[in-house]
Amino acid sequence: MDWIYQIICSFLAxxxxxxxxxxxxxxxxxxxxxxxxxxxVYYILTLQQVDAVPASFFGSFAVAIAAHMLARWYKMPxxxxxxxxxxxxxxxxxxxxxxxxxxxxxxxxxxQYATRTGIIxxxxxxxxxxxxxxANAVNRVRSARI
Amino acid sequence: xxxxxxxxxxxxxxxxxxxxxxxxGAETFRVEDTxxxxxxxxxxxxxxxYATATGVFxxxxxxxxxxxxxxxxxxFHLDKISRINDISRKLTSHxxxxxxxxxxxxxxxxxxxxxxxxxxxxxxxxxxxxxxxLFQGGLNDIPVAVFAxxxxxxxxxLVQQATKIKFFAEFISSLVIGCTAAAAVHFGLGxxxxxxxxxxxMPLVPGVAIxxxxxxxxxxxxxxxxxxxxxxxxxxxxxxxxxxxxxxxx
Numbered sequence: 232m233d234w235i236y237q238i239i240c241s242f243l244a245x246x247x248x249x250x251x252x253x254x255x256x257x258x259x260x261x262x263x264x265x266x267x268x269x270x271x272v273y274y275i276l277t278l279q280q281v282d283a284v285p286a287s288f289f290g291s292f293a294v295a296i297a298a299h300m301l302a303r304w305y306k307m308p309x310x311x312x313x314x315x316x317x318x319x320x321x322x323x324x325x326x327x328x329x330x331x332x333x334x335x336x337x338x339x340x341x342x343q344y345a346t347r348t349g350i351i352x353x354x355x356x357x358x359x360x361x362x363x364x365x366a367n368a369v370n371r372v373r374s375a376r377i
Numbered sequence: 378x379x380x381x382x383x384x385x386x387x388x389x390x391x392x393x394x395x396x397x398x399x400x401x402g403a404e405t406f407r408v409e410d411t412x413x414x415x416x417x418x419x420x421x422x423x424x425x426x427y428a429t430a431t432g433v434f435x436x437x438x439x440x441x442x443x444x445x446x447x448x449x450x451x452x453f454h455l456d457k458i459s460r461i462n463d464i465s466r467k468l469t470s471h472x473x474x475x476x477x478x479x480x481x482x483x484x485x486x487x488x489x490x491x492x493x494x495x496x497x498x499x500x501x502x503x504x505x506x507x508x509x510x511l512f513q514g515g516l517n518d519i520p521v522a523v524f525a526x527x528x529x530x531x532x533x534x535l536v537q538q539a540t541k542i543k544f545f546a547e548f549i550s551s552l553v554i555g556c557t558a559a560a561a562v563h564f565g566l567g568x569x570x571x572x573x574x575x576x577x578x579m580p581l582v583p584g585v586a587i588x589x590x591x592x593x594x595x596x597x598x599x600x601x602x603x604x605x606x607x608x609x610x611x612x613x614x615x616x617x618x619x620x621x622x623x624x625x626x627x
Contacts, residue, residue, distance in 0.1 A: 240507040244579075247504030251530075251580050252402075252453035253491045255460075270511065306466075307459040310404060314455065314585050319511055321584030324575045330617035331571075334624055352584075356591040 241270035241319050249315035258311055261301050265316035269294035273320045283322070283347075284354045290320050291358030299366045313359070322351040383475070388437055388444055390479040391415050395426060395433040396446045397486055398461055401454035404589060405598040408433065411465045415478075418469040430604040450543070451608070453585070456491035494534055501580040502527030508579045514572035521558065521567035525577035529554035533581065547581055548615040554578055555623020563627075570627075574620060581616055583609040 245266020246259055254262055273290035277283065298312035305311075325348045332341030395412045399405075408428040412435060416424035427434040430451065436443040464481050467473040473481070492500070505526020506519045514522075533550035537543060558573040567573050586609035594602030 236510050240510040242507075244504045244507035244511060247500040247502075247507065248580060249455070250492050250500035251497055251504070252455050252585075253457070254455040255491065256456075258455075258459075306463075308403070308407065308462045310402075310407070311455045311459055314402075314453065317588060318579065318584060319508075321582065321588070323579055323582040323584055324512055326582070326613060326617070327571070327575050327578070327620065330621060331624065333617075334621040352587055352591065356588055356595065359588070359592060360595055 237270065237274055238267055241267045244319055245270075245315045248318050252314055254311055254315065255307065258301075258305060258307060261305070262312055262315045265294055265297045265301065265312050266319060268297055269316045270319040283320075283351055287320050287322075287351050288354040288358045288361075291317050291355040292362050295359045295362030296365070299362065317355055317359075320351075321355065322348045325351070384437070384441060386479060387416075387419055387421075387475050388435060388441065390475050390482065391424075391426070392433060392435050392444055392446050393479065393482045393486065394461055394465060395428055395435065396448055397457060397482065399428060399430065399433055399448045400451055401457040401461075402451055402589070403458045404596075405430070405593045405601040406596050407458075411462070414469050415465050418471070419475060428598075428601065430601040430608070451605075452543075454491070457485055457488075460485055498527050498530045498534070501530035504580055505577045508576035509572055512572055512575055514576065515568055518567050518569060518573050518576075521561040522573045522576040525554045525557040525561070525573060526580060528557055529577055530580060544611055544615045547612055548619045550581060551578055551616040551619030552623050555620045556626065559623060559627050578616060578620065581612075583612040583616075586612065 242263045246263035249259055249262035269290045272293045273286045276286035276289060294316035295309075295313055298309045298316065301312045302309035325344050329341045329344035329348060332338070332344060391412045394415060395408050398408045398411060405428050409426045412426035412428075412433075413424055416426070416435075416437060421437045423438050425436045431448050433446050433448060434443065461482065464473065464478050464485075468475070468478045490497075502523045506523035509519050509522045510516070529550045532553045533546050536546035536549045540546065554577045555574055558567065558570050558577060561567040561573065562570045586605060590602050590606035590609055593605060
């Protein structure tokens, strides 16, 4: 049952945010599906006791690869599909904890949360960059063959 | 290459494309790349474009003046990015003339939002509700999160329209979300304040802005990366202090 909830919720959350970011209407459902893919990769990895940093890396890598493929399919820029897809595992919760710690005068704790937020954000970005490097390499091989 | 009058229109067209892209939240490399491709397709082989988060520069060559446009506001508008991309692709493959492309860009500039404000509020509320389960919250907290998220987004739009200060709108919006969540839990409608607040605040959180800033930095666009990063950081600070003020009432 939990799985069904996770799939439905990640779909609705990503689709909702894609709409808030004013994505083209015909791309909305695909945006939601990209979000489900990224979240499932992240969720399964965290269930296997993988740390949030590598899990975010693989999640955003999956999102970026899917976004590249959809971008080619729809002839739209890749950013349309990738933007909302990463939202579910952006460490907003941890940034919030950092803020709460500051309000509670626990500055050392807040620094811990903030550093971790930074590292997770970095791993999300590296997932994107890795996917982009891969996509460029594939393009180069393809155009060389033709 | 053409008459001075045409040349002016062409440069105006490239600049408008760059400005609209930057305003809609496109990556810096896409802004520069699109402008250069459009220029090269019209015969400006040594054109240079340089984009930062707050301004776009374009130089067509030695004999023409270099132009600058000011980018004053940035918010995500993926539909516009996609449409501009379409126009630039048609222009570079000569399916459109410069005049037609410029007209189309002007239409995009004048066009409103792809998703109406009422629908945006609905979608923001729906996303807020969905995040509760993704963050391992209970089913009982979903209605409160939906309400808080929608209510917060309404305030975001209203304050933004009234004051035109994005950061202030974000502060008020997260303050409203924090108070709504705290009040709901106080009156026994919700259970976990933290989960409700995080979920409801997600449509405002600059996660994507921070990621984009880092991507710009890694791609070597230091100026835009830093300025976008500061903008995202300020947004996070405004949201955080809104929540902090709300929590201090508890």
